[in-house]
Amino acid sequence: MQPIFGTDGIRGVFNKEITYSLAYKVGYALGLTLNNNDPILIGKDTRISGDILQQAIATGINASGKKFINLGICPTPAIPFLIKNENLSSGIMISASHNPPEYNGVKIFDHNGKKITKKFENKIQKLIEESIEIRSVPTKEISFETNKELINIYIHGLIQTMGDENLSGMKIILDACHGSATICAKKVFQNLGADVKVINNSKNGSKINMNCGSTHLEPLKKL
Numbered sequence: 001m002q003p004i005f006g007t008d009g010i011r012g013v014f015n016k017e018i019t020y021s022l023a024y025k026v027g028y029a030l031g032l033t034l035n036n037n038d039p040i041l042i043g044k045d046t047r048i049s050g051d052i053l054q055q056a057i058a059t060g061i062n063a064s065g066k067k068f069i070n071l072g073i074c075p076t077p078a079i080p081f082l083i084k085n086e087n088l089s090s091g092i093m094i095s096a097s098h099n100p101p102e103y104n105g106v107k108i109f110d111h112n113g114k115k116i117t118k119k120f121e122n123k124i125q126k127l128i129e130e131s132i133e134i135r136s137v138p139t140k141e142i143s144f145e146t147n148k149e150l151i152n153i154y155i156h157g158l159i160q161t162m163g164d165e166n167l168s169g170m171k172i173i174l175d176a177c178h179g180s181a182t183i184c185a186k187k188v189f190q191n192l193g194a195d196v197k198v199i200n201n202s203k204n205g206s207k208i209n210m211n212c213g214s215t216h217l218e219p220l221k222k223l
Helices: 020-033 050-063 076-084 118-129 150-161 183-193 218-223
Strands: 010-013 040-044 067-071 090-094 104-109 171-175 195-199
Touching: 020 050, 020 090, 020 104, 040 050, 040 076, 040 183, 050 067, 050 104, 050 150, 067 076, 067 150, 076 090, 076 104, 076 150, 076 218, 150 183, 171 183, 171 218, 183 195
Parallel strands: 040 067, 040 090, 171 195
Antiparallel strands: 010 104, 090 104
């Protein structure tokens, strides 16, 4: 089996390199590897494949005997921040960063909010390679209800980092790329007093990073 972890977690085209089966096994293997029984936090960006991958990972975690918290759509830094803030055992972000919509990925963070080490990745890989005995999926329904309180804690934490400073008088243009920032970027900058204009601010996973974002700066430069 080829190594599933690259330089920044697991990444690839959905239903090719990144499948429901692989995501389930990663969630299950992570649950088996963790000694801490505190919940595992799961977040995602807006990609259409995010829902099914989140379901697969959460189901795998549940089958391993561990609990999870669904954060829903969130920026990647929300995961490590909330792991530390809420004393959680681990966290997973389902995202392929700046890649186009057909890609997705899985980034795993430890109990300190740090990306897991190579040694930790190897443990997960080994469990999957050894065809871990996966229990049958529990018959009881799993709740995927989004914890909205936690994302508000993250947003408040961002605003607090500015201390007494504010952005009053500044005109700022944000490109939300139809991705995770659509849920909070405008709110954060407005709360800090900035005059904000936001482009590509719809939660549209079929448009994420398409002609926008860090690899397509022309619309931002034009504005």
